Structure formats: structure tokens, C-alpha cells
Amino acid sequence: MSKTIQYYFAPHSPWAYLGHERLLKLATRYGAMIEPRPVDLGAVFSETGGLPLAKRPPARQAYRLQELQRWSAHTGLPLNLHPKFFPVDPVPAALLLVAAREEQGADQALALAGAVMRAVWAEEQDIADAATLARLADDTGFDGAALVAAAQGPAVRRKFEGFTKEALDAGVFGSPWYVVDGQGFWGQDRLDFVERLLQV
Template sequence: MSKTITYYMTPLSPWTYLGHARLVALAECKGAPVDIKPVDLGRVFSVSGGLPLAKRTPQRQAYRLLEMARVAAHLGLPMNVQPVFFPVPPDAAAKLIIAARTSLGADAALALAGAIMRALWAEEKNISDEDTLVQVADLLGYDGRMLMKSAQTAGVQEQLDKNTDEAIAANVFGAPWYVVDGEGFWGQDRLDFVERALG
């Protein structure tokens, strides 16, 4: 039986964007289900010692931009390391992914998450804008307006809160974060180790 990859993520994370397509390809290759769990990373940071970008030292901020550009070039992924619409509140996007997971399944949620992150990091789109999110979903062939309506329900907010609680309980402190057989892996640069863990 294939092992499941639990995938804690936020659509606002550049590192999640940089790892997303490779994660999906790895999961397909290994026949491993992916349990995608968008989280409130701000709340995770508040209990794990993480700092929002604006509060990090200039050295760390400068190196982050360098490393993002370097990894994107290495992977051949389009990326604007300083997009116009960043940072923006990620809640609407996170909840849309959860709504897709609930009503359309994990594969649809993964596809939508990838499209939302590409919209932010490569297409200069505002992923906090509901109309933009509806358009992203529509372009995948989903009913974006219906998904957005579902995303605004109390049940989806409860799932986002539950995902975040689970992440905190699992000692998550950043994104992306992958878990296989109870073992956590932080960052897109740990996907080789995720592959080994899958066997």
C-alpha cells in the first residue's frame, strides 16, 4: 500500500510554489496520495518562533531574493521574486483550495493550488482578490463561483483552523512541510528525502 504525503502549505509561500510541481510529479511517480492541508502560517509562526518577512533582518531578506531567483532558474520555472501583489492576505486562496479538496478531491485541490501560486509568483495576479481566484479556478475547468461560495462557509474556515492546529501539533514551523510516516521534511529542497521516505 502506498504511503501518503501530508502536505502543509500556504499559497503565499514562494518555496511552496517552487516545490509544488515536483511534489505532484513525485507523488504520481510513486503512486502516493497527497493530503493537501493549507494552513494559517502566521499562527504557526506565532508559536514556533518564525518571523514574517518584514521583520527579518536585511541580510536574510536579501539572501531570500537571491536564493529564490537561483532555484527558479535551476528548475526552469517562471518567477518574479518581488511580485506586485505580495504580501497579501492568503486566507481566501487557502480556503478556496480547501473547498476544492472537499468537493472535487485531492487532485483538483493540488491543481488549483499550483495555479493560484503560479498566478501570484509568475503572472502578477492578486490572490487575495475573489474575482481573480474565481478566474483561476474557471481556467482549470472548475466552477469558480461555486467554489468561492463554498470557501466562504463556516465549515471551510473550521477546516483551515483544524489544519493549522494539526500543523502546530506536528511541530511544523514553515512551508512547505511534508510528512511521510510521521517524519517531517521542511522545504522544497527536501523532496529528495521525501522520495526516499516513500521507498
């Protein structure tokens, strides 16, 4: 029987970016279903003791940059350590992804999520900008302008808030976070453990 991966993430997370395509490949390899659940990482941090990047001690900030370099090299994914548009408000992109999931389902939403993450970390694009989001959606097979408009609706906002509450109820405190068979895994460096559960 195929398994389901609950995928909690924020669209501006470099770690989600580094793990996104590998997650999709794992799901394809093992016939698993992915449920993308974009969350408000700021709200998650405030509830679980996390700190936004600018408020972390210098040693932690420096180590983060080393790890990003290592994982970029390891995965072969291009990554700007200091993107032009970062920090960035992730909420418009998160709402867009929720709307995409509601409109065309998980697979199309996951494809758009990958494009949004690449836009931040490899392409120097502003994912808080409506025109940028519409173009990314167009390129992924959506009607971009219509999807951006739909993302502003109250039902999409409620769904986004619901995903964030679900994340907190599941013990999520970072992005990305994967849940398989009730077990939570924080970070793209835990995908090997996710794969072990998918093999069972």
C-alpha cells in the same frame, strides 16, 4: 503499499510554489497519495517563533532573494522576485483550496493550488481578490463563483483552522512541510529525502 504525503503549505509561499509540481511528479512516480492541507502561516509563525518577511533582518531578506533566484534557475520555473501583489493576504486563497478539496478531492485541489501559486509568483495576479480566485478556479475545472462562495462558509473555515492546528501538533513551522511515515520535512529542498522514503 502506497504511501501518503501530508502536505502543509501556504498558497502565497514561494518555496511551496517552487516545489509543488515536483511533489506532484514524485507522488505519481511512486504511486503516493498527497493530502493537501493549507494552513494559516501567520498563526504558525506566531506559535513557533517565525517572523513575517518584513520583520526579518536585512541580511536574511537579501539571502532569501538569492535563494529564490537560484531555485528558479535550477527548477526552470519563472519567478518574480518582487511580485506586484505581494505581500498578500493568503487566507482567501487558502479557504478556496480547502473548499476545493472538500468539493472535488485532493487531486483537483492540488491542481488549483498550483494555479494559485503561479498566479502570485509568475503571473502578477492578486490571490486576495475574489474575481481572480473565481477565474483561476474556472480555469481548473471548477465553478469558480460557486467555489468562492463555498469558501466563505463556516465549515470550510473550521477545516482550515483544523489543518493549522494539525500542523502545529505535527511540529510544522514553515511552508512547505511534508510528512511521510511520521517524518517531517521542511522546504522544497528536502524533496530528495521525501523521495527516498517513497522508494522504501
